[in-house]
Amino acid sequence: MAPQQNPRRARIAFSDSAAKQVENITSEAEIHALDRALVVISVDPDVGEPIPGDTAGPRLRQYTDEVEAVRVLYFVTALRTVVVVAYIEV
Structure with a gap:
């Protein structure tokens, strides 16, 4: 039986303000918490x-991890291969 491959993860990119x-x-601790949140988002955008907002631009999403106290605002590119992080709260 062939080993099952992991699903492809999206690449993470940062807007200038998020960088x-x-x-x-x-x-x-904050770096570790942010890293964990980014892994979750890259595996499942x-x-x-x-x-809610304007449909003219990219659709913003919000991921919140209450355990790690992290909030990330991001959008996913059309081919779903890149997640662009727009804002971070740690």
């Missing part, structure tokens, strides 16, 4: 809740 937020994180 600046990441640069300002200094706590190891639909995990977050859609944010």
